[in-house]
Amino acid sequence: MFNSIYPFSVSATAKISSIISIVVAIAATATPVTALQLFYSSPGNVSKIEDFIVDGITYDVTFKNDTFFNIFGNPNNTDFLKPTFWDNQNLAKTAVNNLVPLLNNQKPVPTQVNNSPSVLFPYRGVVASNGNLFLVSKVSSYITQWNDFQGESQDIFTQGNTIANYAIFTPKTATKTIPEPQVSAGILGTVFIIAANRFKRKVRE
Structure with missing residues (x-):
C-alpha cells in the first residue's frame, strides 16, 4: 500500500505547490482600480x-x-516653482490630449473649468525682443466642444502678469497594494481542501 500511495503523494505535492505558487503570484501582483473623478463647483463647471x-x-x-x-x-529666479510639464512640450500636449476627450465624454459636456472656457498647461518661457517674458502653454478650450487649440494655434502666449486659468498637477504617491489577508487565506484554504479531498479519494482507491 505504501508504494501505491507514494508516487501519488509526490505528484499531488507538486501540483499543490504549483497551484499555490500561481495563487501567490496573482495575489502579489494585484493592484487597485482607481476611478478617475471630476468634481463640479456648479453645474457644467469643473x-x-x-x-x-x-x-x-x-x-x-x-x-x-x-x-x-x-x-x-519668475522662471529667471531661483525660487521658481516649475510647472509639472516645464521644458517638456510633448507631455504638456499629452495632458491636453487626455483632458479634451475626458471633458467631451461627460453627459452633459461641461462648458467651463474653474469658471473659465479654457485652461492652460504652461511648458516654456520666451523672451521677446522688447525684453518682456511670455509664457507658452498648451490649451484646452471650449467653443461648441472642448478642443486643443484656441483660434488656429495649439500654443497660447501670455505675459507673466496676465491673469489666466492654469492647470496645477499634483502627483499622487504610488502605494503597493497588498491583498486583504482574509481573501488570500480563503483562496489558499480552498486550494488545500480540494487537494486534501483528492488525496483521500486516491488513498481509498
Missing part, C-alpha cells in the same frame, strides 16, 4: 479632477485663475 493619468503618472488636478508670476514665480 473644479477638480482626481486620478488623472499622464504618461503613466497619476495626478490630482486643480485650477487657478491668477497670473503666472503669482502661481509659479
Whole structure:
C-alpha cells in the first residue's frame, strides 16, 4: 500500500505547490482600480479632477485663475516653482490630449473649468525682443466642444502678469497594494481542501 500511495503523494505535492505558487503570484501582483473623478463647483463647471493619468503618472488636478508670476514665480529666479510639464512640450500636449476627450465624454459636456472656457498647461518661457517674458502653454478650450487649440494655434502666449486659468498637477504617491489577508487565506484554504479531498479519494482507491 505504501508504494501505491507514494508516487501519488509526490505528484499531488507538486501540483499543490504549483497551484499555490500561481495563487501567490496573482495575489502579489494585484493592484487597485482607481476611478478617475471630476468634481463640479456648479453645474457644467469643473473644479477638480482626481486620478488623472499622464504618461503613466497619476495626478490630482486643480485650477487657478491668477497670473503666472503669482502661481509659479519668475522662471529667471531661483525660487521658481516649475510647472509639472516645464521644458517638456510633448507631455504638456499629452495632458491636453487626455483632458479634451475626458471633458467631451461627460453627459452633459461641461462648458467651463474653474469658471473659465479654457485652461492652460504652461511648458516654456520666451523672451521677446522688447525684453518682456511670455509664457507658452498648451490649451484646452471650449467653443461648441472642448478642443486643443484656441483660434488656429495649439500654443497660447501670455505675459507673466496676465491673469489666466492654469492647470496645477499634483502627483499622487504610488502605494503597493497588498491583498486583504482574509481573501488570500480563503483562496489558499480552498486550494488545500480540494487537494486534501483528492488525496483521500486516491488513498481509498
